[in-house]
Amino acid sequence: MASVRGVEESKAPEKQKALEDALYSSLHGVDDPERLIEDRNCLNRYLRAREWNVKEAGKMLKSSISWRQETKPKDIVCHTCKQQQGYHSMRQVGHDQLGRPVFYSSFTQATQRSETKEAAVQHIVYLLEQACSVMEKGADSCVWVMDCDGMFMSACNPQIAYGVNQVVSYHYPERLGLVLALNSGMLMRGAWAAIKPFVAPQTAAKLCFLPSPLTLEMLISENMGEELSTWLLEEVRLNLERPIRESQRQFWEAPPSLTGHDPRGCRSYVDRFLLPYYRKLENNEATFHHPHPNIVESLRTHHFFSMPVEAD
Incomplete structure (x- = not known):
């Protein structure tokens, strides 16, 4: 296995x-x-x-x-996500047991129905730059859990995949340590067959198709730790529901109750990077992790409305 x-x-x-x-x-x-x-x-x-x-x-x-x-990749922000909320759903949601940042993406959650190479590259560069800043000691790569349920034709453009692979493989070598593709159908497998001949063998070996929910549960539970495993399995389950819940579609928003499932990420990721985000910003800390652009905007909105109003 x-x-x-x-x-x-x-x-x-x-x-x-x-x-x-x-x-x-x-x-x-x-x-x-x-x-x-x-x-x-x-x-x-x-x-x-x-x-x-x-x-x-x-x-x-x-x-x-x-x-x-x-x-200047450290200054790059995904403008398509800022212009259209949820355009890309790929986001960091926690760390695995090796201290590697873990990304999760869902085509069901994404609001995009067309894609360009420039937009895709911009988003992945933003995520990788931010993930590299919070890798645990001893880790030097990331894991991407790609939920292919809901994949649409325009997302399978081999030219876009090739363009992204060129930037990642040339300028972030060995940073994408593993891609776990679940709920993959003919579209995903067809797109991979088209792009695979242009991908280095050692890179191609990092893509793992998970044939069943049981395989996903076994692999994730063994290697991701209890907290992140529980989060991923619940996130996948919720995103398979039809119709998808609005709270899942708007994955950048905090849930009504912090004790429930949070689509922004697992509990430790939220506590460590999201809740103190604006405190770190206000304290002018030199470097800190920036989450998905729409999560940043949501945090900014809630922070603004929670600020005390000074009396005249």
């Missing part, structure tokens, strides 16, 4: 370190404002992405450094 831990590396630690040292030396003098070259985990990821070829990994990392200077 597949493991949600993803593809394991077999290169001996001492050999990895030697290759990291070689890559570091080869990049001496490169203008690197974010100091990516000094990050051992970063060097290791680029080496893995190029099958431990130092020269190719160096070219790839230099390209990413230039790309980051030009695009």
Whole structure:
């Protein structure tokens, strides 16, 4: 049975370190404002992405450094979600037992009925930048649980998938550690058959189709921890209901009761990142996690109306 831990590396630690040292030396003098070259985990990821070829990994990392200077991905926000609430449903909802950020998306929840490569890339870059800021110690990748129920034809454009894969694989190598596709039908499998020949084998190996709800429950319960497993299974169940509840469709809004199911994420994610969001903003904390753009807007609205009114 597949493991949600993803593809394991077999290169001996001492050999990895030697290759990291070689890559570091080869990049001496490169203008690197974010100091990516000094990050051992970063060097290791680029080496893995190029099958431990130092020269190719160096070219790839230099390209990413230039790309980051030009695009400034830390400043990117998904404008389509800001213009149309719920346009993309993909969002971080917690961490797995390895400390990896976990994304969840549902085509049933998404309000988009058409997509562009630019919008898709913008959203995934925003999510990855935010997820990278809250990876637990020892984690260097993310998990994506993709609920394919409700998938529509325009979402299966291979050109869009190819464009997203190009950005993620070239500039976020090894960051997407595993994709779990559930409730997948002919549309999803057809789209994957079209794009798979253009995807690196080690990347393609990270997509796991879950054939049944039982497989999903077994894999998630074993690897996600009790809290996140319970949340994911309930979220999937609720999004299969027809008609879908308004509280599920508006996944960016807090539920009426904080003791019930919260579509924004599991309890620990909400407590750690959502509830203190505006306190951190007001305190001018240098870096903190930004959730899905529509969750940010909802938090801003509720924060504004909960502020005390000063007497004249």
